[in-house]
Amino acid sequence: MRMNQISVFIENKEGNLLTVSKILKDNNIDIRTLSLADTSEYGMLRMIVSDEELAKKVLKEAGFPVSITPVIAVRTNNKVGFMHDLLAKIPAEIANIEYMYTLPSDEGSVLILKVANPDKVEAALGQ
Amino acid sequence: MIWNESKECMSRDEMNHLQSTRLVKQVKNIYHSVESYRKKMQAIGLEPGDIRGIEDLEKLPFTTKDDLRDNYPCGLFAVPRSEIVRIHASSGTTGKATVVGYTRRDIENWEECVARILTMANIGSSDTVQVSYGYGLFTGGLGAHYGAEFLGATVVPLSTGNTKKQLTMMRDLGVTAICCTPSYLMYLAEAIEEQGILNDLVLKSAICGAEPWTENMRREIERRLHIEAHDIYGLSEVMGPGVAGDCQYHTGLHINEDHFLAEIVSAETLKPIPDGETGELVFTTLTKEALPLIRYRTKDLTSITHEKCECGRTTARLSRFKGRSDDMLIIRGVNVFPSQVEAALLDVSEVSPNYLMIVDRVDNLDTLEVQVEVDERFFSDEIKELENLTKKITHVLQQALLIVPKVKLVEPRTLQRSEGKAVRVIDKRKLI
Numbered sequence: 200m201r202m203n204q205i206s207v208f209i210e211n212k213e214g215n216l217l218t219v220s221k222i223l224k225d226n227n228i229d230i231r232t233l234s235l236a237d238t239s240e241y242g243m244l245r246m247i248v249s250d251e252e253l254a255k256k257v258l259k260e261a262g263f264p265v266s267i268t269p270v271i272a273v274r275t276n277n278k279v280g281f282m283h284d285l286l287a288k289i290p291a292e293i294a295n296i297e298y299m300y301t302l303p304s305d306e307g308s309v310l311i312l313k314v315a316n317p318d319k320v321e322a323a324l325g326q
Numbered sequence: 327m328i329w330n331e332s333k334e335c336m337s338r339d340e341m342n343h344l345q346s347t348r349l350v351k352q353v354k355n356i357y358h359s360v361e362s363y364r365k366k367m368q369a370i371g372l373e374p375g376d377i378r379g380i381e382d383l384e385k386l387p388f389t390t391k392d393d394l395r396d397n398y399p400c401g402l403f404a405v406p407r408s409e410i411v412r413i414h415a416s417s418g419t420t421g422k423a424t425v426v427g428y429t430r431r432d433i434e435n436w437e438e439c440v441a442r443i444l445t446m447a448n449i450g451s452s453d454t455v456q457v458s459y460g461y462g463l464f465t466g467g468l469g470a471h472y473g474a475e476f477l478g479a480t481v482v483p484l485s486t487g488n489t490k491k492q493l494t495m496m497r498d499l500g501v502t503a504i505c506c507t508p509s510y511l512m513y514l515a516e517a518i519e520e521q522g523i524l525n526d527l528v529l530k531s532a533i534c535g536a537e538p539w540t541e542n543m544r545r546e547i548e549r550r551l552h553i554e555a556h557d558i559y560g561l562s563e564v565m566g567p568g569v570a571g572d573c574q575y576h577t578g579l580h581i582n583e584d585h586f587l588a589e590i591v592s593a594e595t596l597k598p599i600p601d602g603e604t605g606e607l608v609f610t611t612l613t614k615e616a617l618p619l620i621r622y623r624t625k626d627l628t629s630i631t632h633e634k635c636e637c638g639r640t641t642a643r644l645s646r647f648k649g650r651s652d653d654m655l656i657i658r659g660v661n662v663f664p665s666q667v668e669a670a671l672l673d674v675s676e677v678s679p680n681y682l683m684i685v686d687r688v689d690n691l692d693t694l695e696v697q698v699e700v701d702e703r704f705f706s707d708e709i710k711e712l713e714n715l716t717k718k719i720t721h722v723l724q725q726a727l728l729i730v731p732k733v734k735l736v737e738p739r740t741l742q743r744s745e746g747k748a749v750r751v752i753d754k755r756k757l758i
């Protein structure tokens with residue numbers, strides 16, 4: 200399944216993350232999951248939210264660089280070896296995974312994958 | 327000791343007379359051999375014959391760094407290329423270098439000037455002098471080298487970098503004097519302390535320049551290394567290091583006045599101001615053949631005194647420098663203009679040309695951080711891409727500035743806009 204993720208560039212300075220969370224709260228946007236990748240200078244906050252277009256609009260207005268990135272979502276079956284079996288299905292030449300994290304849901308967790316070539320990867324996974 | 331008593335201890339009358347004779351000759355020479363300066367004089371109806379001595383100096387038009395840039399590379403040279411034996415260059419305001427040239431006689435005069443200043447620092451022919459200024463287009467390395475050699479000292483041309491080798495040579499060769507930037511010497515002092523080799527050294531003096539520094543920093547260097555530290559001043563347009571330097575009394579920098587005629591003018595009105603008052607330093611080169619300059623505005627702020635010094639020298643002295651009248655920064659001895667950063671960033675489409683330069687001194691070495699706004703249109707959510715962008719900007723800036731900055735990406739619109747007077751530079755070094 201394809202999902203739209205919203206990415207926000209934030210500098211590592213006091214209160215910045217708080218500003219982002221407040222903007223989302225004030226606009227009644229639900230954060231379903233997030234991952235924060237950081238370097239010593241800045242962070243990249245990646246989120247799956249209830250309304251990414253609205254989130255993009257309000258965060259942009261506040262001055263944050265924002266982009267919407269398509270990611271692949273795969274439901275996990277909570278069994279040993281799931282991850283390996285999944286990754287093994289992707290042919291080596293397209294298996295360039297930029298990053299991944301999980302999204303919890305009532306029916307178990309969902310793996311979020313960012314790849315360079317989502318169409319081919321989805322086809323390989325038989326999704 | 328005084329290297330050249332006949333020149334350094336002249337009476338004021340004798341010096342005025344010598345400077346007047348040389349000025350009259352130099353103005354004639356420039357008028358006939360440098361077209362752009364001749365035009366400047368003609369534009370105000372001034373002829374060489376109108377200049378009869380230093381009292382007429384004020385009538386002459388100024389020369390600025392822009393004149394050097396507009397006549398890039400060699401348009402202000404007053405001799406044919408066959409007479410030029412050396413070229414040096416420094417960075418200009420827009421990335422274009424300022425090229426300077428020297429005839430054989432110019433090099434000889436330069437050696438003489440540096441030798442006088444090394445002598446002020448109690449360096450003589452039995453000394454071993456380590457030159458740890460950069461060698462190359464920068465005037466520091468070769469300028470100090472030739473002067474020390476002329477003096478008869480043993481020169482160890484180490485240039486900059488490779489701290490370990492610097493210290494090994496200093497110890498093994500019994501180096502007694504070092505020429506380098508004050509911040510580099512502070513850095514070496516720390517390394518010496520770390521290695522615990524201070525007692526193995528016979529270093530007695532340091533001649534530091536190419537960078538603004540304070541009296542406190544001088545005392546700190548002296549305390550840590552058990553040496554005497556001296557200040558040397560110069561700029562490539564006028565010659566290089568050796569224009570002025572301080573004696574053992576450290577009461578200002580003696581100008582080599584027989585070669586360089588100094589004036590202090592108000593930075594606002596450009597009118598001469600009295601001794602003791604701070605203004606912009608202006609030099610007229612009295613003996614330079616390749617690149618003679620009339621009333622060259624250095625943009626350095628200082629004051630002057632013509633009182634005789636306790637050391638016996640009568641040459642005028644400049645007080646410690648109090649800053650600049652333009653936005654030029656001196657970082658690790660390299661001239662950096664904010665406009666260079668701006669011009670370089672225009673070549674990187676992924677960022678907006680909004681930037682902030684933060685200059686600091688960490689562990690006694692100058693640091694430059696350049697903050698650049700990420701352009702939303704090119705924003706990538708991959709850290710890898712942002713890191714590549716940082717590398718690209720670092721590379722572009724390094725090419726333009728000749729020093730490696732630390733580049734930091736920041737959110738758009740976080741840096742001040744250029745409406746009004748945007749703050750482009752924060753200098754945290756607190757030197758003055």
Ligand SMILES: [Zn+2]
Binds near residue numbers: 573574575635636639
């Ligand atoms: Zn003196």
